[in-house]
Amino acid sequence: MIRWILAFIIVAISLAASHALIDEKGYVLIALGNTTIEGTIISFLVWASICFTVLYLMFITLRALLRMYGKTTGFWRGKKALQAQQVWLQGLWASINDDAAVVQSTFNKGQAPEEWQDAQQALLAKAALQQGDKAQALAHLQSISDAAQSRVPKLWLDANQNEQALALLDAPMAEKKPTQAAVSSYLAGLLKAEKYAELAAAINQHYKRLDWSQAQWQAFMARWFNANVELAIGQFEQLPKALKVQSEALYMQSQARAGQWQNLLPTLQKWLKKGQYQAFADVVVYAKNPDIKLRSSLQDALKKHPEQPQLLFAMGCLANAAGEYELAAKVFDNCQLTELDKAQLKPVQNSYEQTQQFQKAYLLLAAK
Numbered sequence: 001m002i003r004w005i006l007a008f009i010i011v012a013i014s015l016a017a018s019h020a021l022i023d024e025k026g027y028v029l030i031a032l033g034n035t036t037i038e039g040t041i042i043s044f045l046v047w048a049s050i051c052f053t054v055l056y057l058m059f060i061t062l063r064a065l066l067r068m069y070g071k072t073t074g075f076w077r078g079k080k081a082l083q084a085q086q087v088w089l090q091g092l093w094a095s096i097n098d099d100a101a102v103v104q105s106t107f108n109k110g111q112a113p114e115e116w117q118d119a120q121q122a123l124l125a126k127a128a129l130q131q132g133d134k135a136q137a138l139a140h141l142q143s144i145s146d147a148a149q150s151r152v153p154k155l156w157l158d159a160n161q162n163e164q165a166l167a168l169l170d171a172p173m174a175e176k177k178p179t180q181a182a183v184s185s186y187l188a189g190l191l192k193a194e195k196y197a198e199l200a201a202a203i204n205q206h207y208k209r210l211d212w213s214q215a216q217w218q219a220f221m222a223r224w225f226n227a228n229v230e231l232a233i234g235q236f237e238q239l240p241k242a243l244k245v246q247s248e249a250l251y252m253q254s255q256a257r258a259g260q261w262q263n264l265l266p267t268l269q270k271w272l273k274k275g276q277y278q279a280f281a282d283v284v285v286y287a288k289n290p291d292i293k294l295r296s297s298l299q300d301a302l303k304k305h306p307e308q309p310q311l312l313f314a315m316g317c318l319a320n321a322a323g324e325y326e327l328a329a330k331v332f333d334n335c336q337l338t339e340l341d342k343a344q345l346k347p348v349q350n351s352y353e354q355t356q357q358f359q360k361a362y363l364l365l366a367a368k
Contacts, residue, residue, distance in 0.1 A: 081113065088112035091123055100127035118148035122155060129158045153185040162193035183209050187220070196228050200238045207240060214246055221247040225254035233263045252283045261291035268294060272301045277310035284314045285344050287321035294318070309336055320347040325354035337364065 087110035094102035104127050112120040125140035137159050144152060149168050156165035166189045172182035183206045190199040212220075221243075225232045236244065236251045255264050264283070271280045284290070284298075295318050302311045316331035328351035337348060345364060352361040 084111060084113045088116050088120070091120065095123045095126060098130065100130040103127040118144045118151075122148075122152050125152070125155050125159070129155065134159050150182075153182075153189065157185070157189050157192055162189055165189045166193065178206065178209065180209055180211060184212075191220075191224055191227065194227070196224070196231060196235060199224065200235050203243070204238060204240060207243060217243065217246060218250055222250045222254070225251050226257070229254055229258040229260065233260075249279065249282060253286045256283050256286040257288055259289035261289075261294060265291060265294055269297050272297055277301075277305075277308050277314075281310040281314040281317070282344075284317045284321075285347060287317050287347075290318045290321045295322075313340075316351070317347045320351045325351045329355045329357060 087106060091103050091106040091112065094106060103123055107120055107124055111117070121140045121143045125137045128134070128137035128140060137155070138161070141152065141155055141159065150172055153165040153168045156168065165185065169182055169186045169189065172178050173186050187199060187202055190202060224235065228235065232251060232254055236247070239247065252264055252267065268280055268283065271277075298311065298315055298318065302308070302315060305311060312331060313335045316328045316335060319328035319331060328347070332348045332351060337345065340348075349361045349364060352358070352364070
């Protein structure tokens with residue numbers, strides 16, 4: 001703009017100076033159709049300067065108004081973005097604290113930023129599942145974009161849509177190195193869908209990608225063995241050695257709970273011979289329909305080592321499982337029960353209740 005002004009000034013000075021040098025005023029004639037405008041160079045320059053100044057002032061004013069408008073709309077746009085960010089954070093923290101009602105009320109009042117819309121629908125689906133509203137959860141899950149669907153297979157599992165969850169995991173699991181989240185969700189989906197053969201194969205192939213603690217592995221294995229007791233022995237034998245070692249007790253407990261003693265007898269008898277009495281007791285505490293050979297082996301071990309409290313407790317558990325409640329109650333009276341947890345106390349409580357010793361059963365549980 002400055003260049004245009006300087007050029008105009010130079011032209012004006014040149015025109016005025018040229019006529020001053022030849023001592024003539026000079027004039028300007030503008031003819032447009034039937035209209036004719038005539039005047040001196042000086043008057044024309046003054047008129048042109050005034051028009052140029054007015055146009056320049058109009059330009060400056062218009063530019064200022066446009067900038068003011070931009071700043072104003074930017075302010076409201078920034079305020080709206082800040083409100084959306086606050087809504088998102090409030091809903092996220094409520095979800096972290098498992099406060100489903102606050103999650104729903106928060107997103108009913110406002111929407112998260114556009115880039116978090118899929119995550120908002122996922123949080124609402126989770127909140128609906130926590131409140132038992134699976135229909136509403138499915139509606140939110142279906143609102144999630146296709147690009148983000150692979151991130152929420154667990155929510156589909158929780159909504160009892162096992163096939164949909166597994167389908168979403170096909171692509172992530174087909175990768176050369178699937179993520180831990182994908183493997184974890186895939187195993188959970190196979191277990192929930194009761195696809196035990198595929199589950200055994202997937203564990204063997206991908207278990208090293210899971211950074212699970214021993215407690216996590218044991219919880220998962222317990223669910224697996226208890227859900228499919230009849231085929232558990234085959235599934236157990238397929239496990240990698242590292243997992244087989246830490247899940248052996250869980251496998252045997254599930255078999256004892258189902259009365260599948262033919263699969264357990266060799267191992268339990270070996271434990272008795274090697275003095276692994278605590279491991280033996282941890283299995284027979286879940287006994288159902290105990291095997292005669294197992295009771296005979298236990299009695300022999302108890303005669304040799306009557307001082308072993310684990311053997312005495314195991315004998316009480318087998319007597320309770322066989323329906324010999326009087327014998328079981330007498331045996332438990334001579335056991336140290338204070339160090340047992342609630343799961344181990346179930347046969348003790350049952351034998352006392354069956355023999356009408358309700359006070360003992362009550363005091364036993366009250367102590368825990």
